[in-house]
Structures are given as structure tokens and as C-alpha cells.
Amino acid sequence: MIRVDIVRPLLIALLQVRIYLRDKAELAFSLLLPIAIFALSYGAFGELQFRGTAYVVNEDQGGAYSTEFVDRLDEVDGVKVDLLSMVKADSKLDRADLLMVLYIPEGFSDKLAAGEPAQLVFKQRGNGGDEGQIVASIVRGVASEMAQEFQVRSQVGEALAGSDIEQSVIDITVEELLDRERGNPTVTVEEDIVGGDTDPVYEFLPGIVTMFVLFAITLTARVLVEERKKGTLERLLTTRLSVGQIFLGKFLVNLSRGFIQTLILLGLAYAVFQMFTPLSFIESLVLAVIFIAAVSSLGLIIGSIARTEDQATWIAVFVTMVMVMLGGTFFEIPESGVLHILSKVSVNTYANDAFKTIIAEGGSLADVGLQMGVLAGVAVVGLYLGRSLFRIMPGGR
Amino acid sequence: MAEAFLVAKDLHKSFNHIKAVDGVSFTIDKGEIFGLLGPNGAGKTTTIRMLSTVLEPDSGDVTIGGYSVRRDADAVRSIIGVCPQELALYEELSAIDNLVFFGRMAGLSGREAREQAMSHLKLLGLVERAKGRVDKFSGGMKRRVNLAISLMGHPQLLFLDEPTVGIDPQSRNNIYETIEGLRDKGMTILYTTHYMEEADRLCKRVAIVDGGQIITMDTPRNLRSQIGPPEQVTLEDVFLHLTGRSLRD
Numbered sequence: 001m002i003r004v005d006i007v008r009p010l011l012i013a014l015l016q017v018r019i020y021l022r023d024k025a026e027l028a029f030s031l032l033l034p035i036a037i038f039a040l041s042y043g044a045f046g047e048l049q050f051r052g053t054a055y056v057v058n059e060d061q062g063g064a065y066s067t068e069f070v071d072r073l074d075e076v077d078g079v080k081v082d083l084l085s086m087v088k089a090d091s092k093l094d095r096a097d098l099l100m101v102l103y104i105p106e107g108f109s110d111k112l113a114a115g116e117p118a119q120l121v122f123k124q125r126g127n128g129g130d131e132g133q134i135v136a137s138i139v140r141g142v143a144s145e146m147a148q149e150f151q152v153r154s155q156v157g158e159a160l161a162g163s164d165i166e167q168s169v170i171d172i173t174v175e176e177l178l179d180r181e182r183g184n185p186t187v188t189v190e191e192d193i194v195g196g197d198t199d200p201v202y203e204f205l206p207g208i209v210t211m212f213v214l215f216a217i218t219l220t221a222r223v224l225v226e227e228r229k230k231g232t233l234e235r236l237l238t239t240r241l242s243v244g245q246i247f248l249g250k251f252l253v254n255l256s257r258g259f260i261q262t263l264i265l266l267g268l269a270y271a272v273f274q275m276f277t278p279l280s281f282i283e284s285l286v287l288a289v290i291f292i293a294a295v296s297s298l299g300l301i302i303g304s305i306a307r308t309e310d311q312a313t314w315i316a317v318f319v320t321m322v323m324v325m326l327g328g329t330f331f332e333i334p335e336s337g338v339l340h341i342l343s344k345v346s347v348n349t350y351a352n353d354a355f356k357t358i359i360a361e362g363g364s365l366a367d368v369g370l371q372m373g374v375l376a377g378v379a380v381v382g383l384y385l386g387r388s389l390f391r392i393m394p395g396g397r
Numbered sequence: 398m399a400e401a402f403l404v405a406k407d408l409h410k411s412f413n414h415i416k417a418v419d420g421v422s423f424t425i426d427k428g429e430i431f432g433l434l435g436p437n438g439a440g441k442t443t444t445i446r447m448l449s450t451v452l453e454p455d456s457g458d459v460t461i462g463g464y465s466v467r468r469d470a471d472a473v474r475s476i477i478g479v480c481p482q483e484l485a486l487y488e489e490l491s492a493i494d495n496l497v498f499f500g501r502m503a504g505l506s507g508r509e510a511r512e513q514a515m516s517h518l519k520l521l522g523l524v525e526r527a528k529g530r531v532d533k534f535s536g537g538m539k540r541r542v543n544l545a546i547s548l549m550g551h552p553q554l555l556f557l558d559e560p561t562v563g564i565d566p567q568s569r570n571n572i573y574e575t576i577e578g579l580r581d582k583g584m585t586i587l588y589t590t591h592y593m594e595e596a597d598r599l600c601k602r603v604a605i606v607d608g609g610q611i612i613t614m615d616t617p618r619n620l621r622s623q624i625g626p627p628e629q630v631t632l633e634d635v636f637l638h639l640t641g642r643s644l645r646d
Binding site for chain 1: 451475481483490504546
């Protein structure tokens with residue numbers, strides 16, 4: 001029976017952790033890195049609700065309806081109204097400081113009061129920009145709502161003309177009915193999300209996690225080379241430690257370090273974006289551990305063949321970039337063709353698929369068995385290959 | 398006749414077709430300090446790396462304590478200690494943490510490792526700095542920590558590869574006294590150095606190596622007497638006489 005002495009690999013891992021904890025700069029950087037990456041993600045995806053500014057020139061100064069229109073526009077969630085003078089607005093449009101401005105012409109309220117049609121005018125550069133188009137759409141919605149209410153008031157007024165009911169009573173009743181309609185609309189729109197959330201953060205987070213974990217390739221690769229450079233690796237080789245135990249120790253320390261960093265990253269995503277259930281969070285962590293194991297093994301392969309820290313770093317960076325590119329982190333890999341075939345050699349492909357299934361599509365570990373199997377296989381084969389390469393490289397055993 | 402603890406037979410090792418060690422054979426008796434001297438690139442460190450199981454010889458064999466480095470490398474590793482030429486320690490950690498860690502790797506329990514660590518640190522005059530970070534130590538103190546690590550596990554054969562390079566006379570003297578004490582307790586030691594007076598003082602026999610081969614091997618006194626009256630000739634004179642005065646950078 002093969003008896004594996006796990007105590008000494010654990011002692012090696014513990015030693016490395018102690019060294020890691022004593023290097024305050026490395027400790028701070030490695031723990032702050034996932035927080036920084038999360039903060040960048042939050043900056044990019046955190047504000048998912050639209051926020052825009054409606055630039056308005058109100059030439060209908062003091063008009064009741066123009067004032068009501070501006071107030072209503074200002075009440076729309078995510079829209080801020082910025083009132084400008086005509087001169088300033090034109091100047092900003094000329095300089096392309098603004099792409100779209102809404103003009104409320106003089107006499108707007110008087111025309112409406114007289115029962116005549118009134119117009120709002122958009123002035124825009126090009127198509128007005130994405131934000132301008134969304135704001136324009138909101139402006140049209142508010143204008144349409146006001147027009148409908150105006151019609152209701154005038155039609156009720158016409159229908160009750162000549163009756164004994166006082167005009168003030170009619171106005172109050174109509175306003176009460178309109179308020180009730182606004183508060184409890186007859187027609188509502190509900191969102192029914194099928195197959196997971198389509199928010200960008202759900203699409204991008206898996207890629208961010210896998211790319212972040214891939215940094216472990218460089219760290220693992222350097223650990224062996226640094227030990228070699230310090231002379232401690234050769235010293236360890238003259239003790240009763242087997243090379244396999246040294247590898248296992250280095251593997252364990254990178255696994256635990258990568259796990260802590262990923263825990264921070266996913267934990268922040270859980271807390272801030274509320275994008276996990278407790279179960280999917282745990283499943284994501286399990287998946288992360290298997291992926292970190294695969295990546296650490298790849299790092300050990302590089303560490304076995306690299307002679308200097310620079311070599312280790314550059315080989316690791318090259319491998320990381322290839323994995324990221326082929327793994328579909330930056331761009332979608334087509335479903336067929338050469339790129340699709342090449343993508344199968346990247347561990348990122350399997351990790352991205354699995355994380356997307358769990359995070360974005362509401363799947364479980366049972367749905368990503370193949371991906372987990374491939375990653376676990378890479379971890380085992382990587383450890384074996386790293387050990388074998390170490391045997392045949394100069395200075396190895 | 399003394400019992401041979403280490404027997405090296407016709408060792409060969411080449412790197413990229415360049416012969417680093419070319420037919421080296423010698424024995425070291427139990428309890429003997431044996432000096433391996435030679436200019437830079439002579440093959441001393443390669444020889445030690447083969448003897449200590451780090452490198453596999455291309456041909457030839459070594460037995461240490463009856464175990465072959467080729468067939469019983471694990472058994473060999475359990476009875477040797479190596480103090481490498483370069484400082485091989487974790488400078489971010491304390492002296493005692495270094496010793497305890499390497500003690501555990503040598504197969505000691507936690508308690509044994511701590512006890513031996515304190516004992517060796519005391520022997521080398523470092524007990525008061527046991528908990529100090531090694532990167533704050535002087536060069537001499539680091540050298541002594543390097544030596545103390547190699548004593549963990551009470552090896553029967555100790556390889557000391559230039560253990561006194563670049564240190565002050567006090568630290569050097571402390572190391573000499575430690576080595577003599579270890580010899581008196583029966584430890585077998587293979588010692589390499591560039592300081593000839595060191596070899597003269599410590600070694601019972603020395604081998605001078607050049608070009609990967611042993612060119613002479615005897616007691617320091619007998620070697621001195623080969624080129625003149627042994628009281629007037631130094632081992633350095635013998636060394637230069639045999640290896641020449643040309644630079645070996």
C-alpha cells in the first residue's frame with residue numbers, strides 16, 4: 001500500500017504561508033487586488049439603472065403646462081433636468097459639449113390652454129448619442145402622458161358642458177381619477193427573466209474570476225524558481241523529503257492563497273451585487289478550488305522548466321494570455337471553426353463555461369460535470385508532468 | 398584499520414559534454430574530517446552534489462554508511478547533513494524557525510526539532526538571537542545559521558562546502574571550534590575550502606582536485622613534505638605548486 005506523508009507537504013505550505021504573512025507589502029497587495037478588481041467591475045457594471053440628464057431650454061417662462069412638464073420630467077427615476085438658456089444651449093451644441101437639447105417654445109402653455117396643438121422641439125448633433133436617445137424616449141413618454149391627460153380633461157369638460165356640475169368639481173374629480181390611474185395603472189408591464197439574469201455583470205464576472213485566478217500561474221511558477229535561486233530547494237532535496245512532497249507543498253500553498261483571493265472576490269460580488277444564492281455561492285467556490293488546482297499545476301510545470309524568475313514570469317504571462325484569449329474572456333468564441341477547436345486547449349474555456357452556467361444561468365455543479373472533470377484532470381496531469389519535467393531538467397531529481 | 402564511512406568509486410559527471418568530474422575515487426573514515434581542495438571549477442561542488450544525492454553520477458558509485466547513493470538514496474539522505482556554499486535559508490523567518498523547519502523535513506518531531514534547534518543555536522553562539530529574523534543578521538551569523546541547519550537530525554556525515562566564506566575571524570573561529578567538537582563526538586565530515594590554513598588545521602587528510610580529477614591525496618603534513626621541509630612549507634605552497642598560478646575565473 002502506498003502511504004503518502006502529508007505532514008511534510010503541509011509544513012512546506014505552512015512555511016510559505018508564514019513567509020507570505022510576514023511580507024506586509026505582498027500580503028496587502030494580494031488581498032487588495034481582488035478588492036481592486038471588484039471595485040473596477042463595480043465601476044463598470046454596478047450602476048445598471050439608466051442615469052441621464054435632460055437638457056431643457058424653456059422659452060415658455062411662467063407657463064403652467066411647461067412648468068408641469070419640466071416637473072414631471074424631473075420626477076422620472078434616473079433623469080435629471082438641467083435648465084439652460086437658449087444662448088448657452090446653442091453654444092454647447094455647437095461645441096459638441098451636448099448632443100441633444102429639448103426646447104419648449106414660447107406660448108407652449110397658452111396654445112394648450114386654448115385647445116391648440118403644441119410642439120416640443122429636439123435639437124441634436126447626429127443621432128443625439130445613446131444617452132440622448134434614451135432621454136428623448138423618456139421625454140416623449142412624459143409628453144404623451146401629459147397629452148392623454150389633457151385630452152381626458154378636455155373630453156370630460158366637453159361631455160359635461162351645460163350640466164349643473166360646477167367646473168371646479170369636474171376638475172377635482174378628473175384630477176383624482178388621473179392620480180388614481182397614475183398610482184395604479186390599468187395596464188402594467190412585468191419583467192419575467194428566463195434562464196438567468198442578463199445583466200452585464202453576470203456575463204462578465206465569470207471571465208473576471210477566471211482571469212484573476214490565472215494570475216496564480218505566475219505566482220506558482222515563480223515559487224519553485226525562487227526556492228532554486230535561494231538554494232533552499234537543493235537543501236530540501238538532501239533531506240528525507242521526496243520531490244513529490246515538495247511539489248505537493250507548493251501546490252497546497254498556491255491552492256490556499258488562490259482560494260482566499262477568490263473568496264474575497266466572490267464574497268464581494270455576493271454582498272454587493274446579490275448575484276448568488278447561498279448554494280450557488282458555495283458551488284462557485286467549489287468550482288474555483290478545482291480551477292485553482294488546475295492553474296497551480298500549470299504553474300508547477302512552468303516552474304520545473306524555467307531556470308530564472310524572468311523566464312518563469314514570461315512563460316507564465318504568455319500561457320495566461322493564450323488561455324484568456326482562447327477562453328472567451330475578452331471576446332465570444334464562435335461555435336465552429338479553428339478558434340473553436342483551439343479554445344478547447346484553454347482551461348479558461350471550461351472554467352468560463354462552468355462559472356457562467358452557475359452564476360449567469362442558474363445551473364448547479366451537476367450541470368458542469370464535464371468542465372469540472374477536465375479541470376481536475378488538468379490538475380492531476382499537470383502535477384505529474386511537472387514532477388516528471390523536474391526529474392529530467394538540469395539540477396532536478 | 399579505520400572503518401571507511403564514505404567510499405566514492407570512479408565518479409564521472411559531464412554537463413553538455415564537458416567533464417566536471419572525471420574518475421574521482423576516495424574514502425573517508427568514520428570520524429574523519431576530509432578536505433576536498435581545488436581551484437574554482439575544479440569539480441568540488443559537483444562532487445559534493447553527487448555524494449549528497451542531489452545529482453546522479455553518469456557512472457561510478459558512492460556508498461555512505463553502507464548505502465548506495467544510486468540504489469538507497471533515501472537511506473543516504475537520512476544520515477547526511479549538507480551545509481551548502483551559498484546561504485540556503487529563509488531569511489524572512491527567524492533562526493529557530495529555519496532550524497525547526499529543516500529539522501521537521503529531516504524527519505524530527507516538532508518537540509525534537511525545537512530541542513535540537515536550541516541546542517545547535519547554543520553551540521554556534523546564536524541562542525540569544527534565536528527568534529530574530531535572519532535577514533537582520535550579520536554575514537557571520539547567517540553562516541552560523543547555515544551550519545546549524547545542516548546539523549539538524551544529527552547526521553552521521555556532514556558536507557561542509559566552504560562554510561567560512563566572507564566572515565569575520567570571530568565567527569570563523571566559532572565555526573572551527575564547532576567542527577572540531579563535532580569530530581570529537583564521532584561525526585564524519587567532508588570539508589571544502591579555499592583557505593588552506595583552515596584545511597591544515599581541521600583536516601586529517603586532504604585531496605586536491607583539478608580538472609575534475611584528484612591530483613593528490615594525503616595528510617596535510619605529508620603533502621607539505623613533498624615540496625620541502627613541512628615546518629617551512631604551507632599547504633598553499635603545495636596547492637599552487639600542483640594547480641599552477643594561472644587564474645581560474
